[in-house]
Amino acid sequence: MKKKTASICALALSAMTAASAAWAVESNDPIKLTLHDWSGQLINTKIMGSILQEAGYSIEYVQADYIAQFAGLKTGDLHLAMEIWETTGREALDDATATGKVVNVGETGLMAIEEWWYPSYMKERCPGLPDWQALKECSEEFATAETAPMGRYVGGPVTWGGFDEERVEALELDFEVVHAGTDAALFAELESAYQRQDPVVLWVYVPHWAPAKYDGEFVEFPPYSAECYSDASVGVNPDLAYDCGKPRGPIWKAAWAGLQEKWPGAYGIIDAYRISNEEMSAMVGKADLDGVDIDTVVADWMSANKDRWSAWIAK
Structure with a gap:
């Protein structure tokens, strides 16, 4: 009888937990994350998508051009871009955030x-x-x-x-x-x-x-x-710009400005998310060198880092 009671309690607790998770999701509309054409970005984005799914959110992946994606982020047709590189995307990011329609959600932890x-x-x-x-x-x-x-x-x-x-x-x-x-x-x-x-x-x-x-x-x-x-006058060539190396620095997360209002819980998870260069390089190596499917690489990371991403959800 005790075993039966315990089983019923466990089922009830599970149902309450599921109901709580469902209640916590502010909207069932899918959060649209952009996918590009390099393995690291695909891995980074699918890890974020998997974490949001674990938190109860509906997500959708949308193939998008790296720079042209900002048009969709401004209109809200796209919601989250996980890799804006300081090296190549900062100018486009700053232009987009200046409109007030896109927000910089901070660093991913990756340094470019x-x-x-x-x-x-x-x-x-x-x-x-x-x-x-x-x-x-x-x-x-x-x-x-x-x-x-x-x-x-x-x-x-x-x-x-x-x-x-x-x-x-x-x-x-x-x-x-x-x-x-x-x-x-x-x-x-x-x-x-x-x-x-x-x-x-x-x-x-x-x-x-x-x-x-x-x-x-x-x-x-x-x-x-x-x-x-x-400024063309700055640098070793007084007549032309771009007479220097490329910038270095963080890889940023960029989002539609309405994401925080529509999905505040998801926004908090996105803000908390961090991953390291060493982790990412190892995962890209698994995908590109060892031929491991990207979804498998992502699933392995999720399994190995459950305590970590669970803490981001709990914030």
Whole structure:
């Protein structure tokens, strides 16, 4: 009889807990999170989506362009973007938040570097590296049959921004910028070149597995400043802007301004969310190198970090 009573109590408690969770959800409308075209962003976003689902919220994933997504965030057609990089997205983020229709929900915990990167074997062919001025003297060492006598720089997908063409012109580098079509194609290019010790300099970012797997360095350009991007008179070239390296700094969360009012509990969870470069690099490595499905990578993180994300929900 005691066992039966205990069972009934457990069922009642479970029902009360479920009812409480359902009551806590301010709206059953789906929170729409944006997905982009690189593994880290997909993992980051799906972890956030999974946590919100655990809290009882309905979520929907929407494929969106990295910069163009701000139009949807302003109108409320999209609700949350989990990765706005200080390196490439801060200008668009500031423009959007200035309208009052988008809010910066703070840092994800990830710290970004996006810059030109070369394998260490290229340093033997261009001894002045990592100083960017070495590229002026040995651009031909980075040439391919398609770009010779100019060097080739493999940029990220065009949608990532980054001002690489402007940087090449402002710093008077004899390089042709060739954009990879996708994140996967970018790192396939690195893998192929590295295996054959072929010339390559390309866009590499952190957090990512590549700098851990391959021996190499980032090019050291003149230090970034906001004025370098906005004022042609600032920097080594008095006539052109973008004559410096890319900015470095946090990866931000951006949301539709109405999210906090419509789903205040969800907003609190999003605000509390933090993850580290080391965690993300390891997860991206599992997906990209080991071939583990991204949903499995996310599920494994959720299982291993239950106490952590439960505390974010409880705040």
